[in-house]
Amino acid sequence: MCADYHVRRRRSHDATYLIRHNEFFDVDALTDAVWLGCERGATVGEIIESVARSLDLPLDEAIAGTALTLERFRALGFVSYGPEAPAARDGGPQR
Amino acid sequence: MPLIAGLGYDEILAAEGYPDGSETPVYVSGSIVTSYANPWSDVDVYVLSDRGSIGTLAIPEGPNVVSQHFLGDRRVDFEFWPPATVGELAARLDRLDLTDADNVPRSRFSYQEECFIHRLRVGKALLNEPELAAWRQRFDFAKLSAYQSQEAIRASDGVYEDVCGMLDGGAFDVAMLSARELVEHSVEAYVHRHGSTDPTVKWRPRQLEAVDDGSVFHREVAGTYWSLEFPEGVGGDSSPEHRRAYVERCLNFSRRLTSWVQS
Numbered sequence: 001m002c003a004d005y006h007v008r009r010r011r012s013h014d015a016t017y018l019i020r021h022n023e024f025f026d027v028d029a030l031t032d033a034v035w036l037g038c039e040r041g042a043t044v045g046e047i048i049e050s051v052a053r054s055l056d057l058p059l060d061e062a063i064a065g066t067a068l069t070l071e072r073f074r075a076l077g078f079v080s081y082g083p084e085a086p087a088a089r090d091g092g093p094q095r
Numbered sequence: 096m097p098l099i100a101g102l103g104y105d106e107i108l109a110a111e112g113y114p115d116g117s118e119t120p121v122y123v124s125g126s127i128v129t130s131y132a133n134p135w136s137d138v139d140v141y142v143l144s145d146r147g148s149i150g151t152l153a154i155p156e157g158p159n160v161v162s163q164h165f166l167g168d169r170r171v172d173f174e175f176w177p178p179a180t181v182g183e184l185a186a187r188l189d190r191l192d193l194t195d196a197d198n199v200p201r202s203r204f205s206y207q208e209e210c211f212i213h214r215l216r217v218g219k220a221l222l223n224e225p226e227l228a229a230w231r232q233r234f235d236f237a238k239l240s241a242y243q244s245q246e247a248i249r250a251s252d253g254v255y256e257d258v259c260g261m262l263d264g265g266a267f268d269v270a271m272l273s274a275r276e277l278v279e280h281s282v283e284a285y286v287h288r289h290g291s292t293d294p295t296v297k298w299r300p301r302q303l304e305a306v307d308d309g310s311v312f313h314r315e316v317a318g319t320y321w322s323l324e325f326p327e328g329v330g331g332d333s334s335p336e337h338r339r340a341y342v343e344r345c346l347n348f349s350r351r352l353t354s355w356v357q358s
Binding site for chain 2: 005008010021036039
């Protein structure tokens with residue numbers, strides 16, 4: 001999973017936003033968890049695992065939520081599928 | 096007799112006529128009280144008093160007066176801060192609303208004021224330690240570090256936008272340098288998130304060392320920071336592909352570290 005560099009995440013008060021230039025997207029906890037996985041270049045499986053763990057969701061719900069969110073991200077141009085670019089892999093710490 | 100940088104406490108204090116019978120807190124701070132000091136470091140002494148300097152080389156410097164002395168081969172700077180000014184600083188920090196971002200980034204406190212608060216925190220008393228401790232109690236240092244972290248992220252926003260625009264416009268030369276600035280902002284936010292209140296840019300690598308919690312995560316942050324500050328094989332004359340890849344690495348590092356800071 002490769003997250004587009006134009007998109008950055010910011011938190012303000014209790015809200016989380018994904019920002020692409022002049023576009024602001026107010027996102028919920030599930031969308032945020034999926035984005036964090038994309039940011040660190042995780043695989044789809046890793047993202048599902050992380051979503052299930054961080055939101056305390058049953059696996060089937062985590063799979064459905066992640067798939068839907070990734071598809072939205074893809075449609076918006078926030079992520080692309082396929083081999084990850086070296087820059088995304090090497091660009092920062094994993095946690 | 097206790098020494099600091101090879102100078103006796105009495106010798107330092109005498110340069111400005113202390114002790115003078117008052118309860119004025121006098122303390123030494125700055126790099127000289129940390130492991131950051133080097134043979135050329137000066138000795139910064141702070142005095143919380145309205146009395147003012149008796150030195151011959153005293154100049155007003157914003158809210159305070161700085162008086163220079165030369166003892167042995169060291170320069171000793173005394174900074175006199177009026178208690179009312181220090182009290183106002185503590186009150187301003189108390190009043191600070193971290194959810195309010197209706198200000199220019201980093202404008203709630205001047206750099207000089209942030210240095211003062213940090214140095215009050217790490218200072219070592221030369222005179223009247225209990226009075227110094229009482230002043231420290233008035234400052235919420237955790238709130239200052241949270242503010243500094245937040246402001247570093249806010250400052251990074253404009254740079255992030257710049258870098259994306261430069262990259263999309265093919266201006267790799269300026270994008271590379273701005274991307275490096277972005278890395279600096281992100282690491283600044285990270286060290287403050289760990290509680291550092293030191294605003295001094297020149298000590299960034301040392302600050303990064305100081306917040307090492309032994310985690311794999313920290314090791315990766317520190318390693319990536321150095322590799323992005325001094326990227327091998329990337330310079331003004333490298334290929335557009337190399338320059339683009341470097342800038343993208345900086346963007347990725349910045350946003351992932353910022354996400355961690357804001358988690």
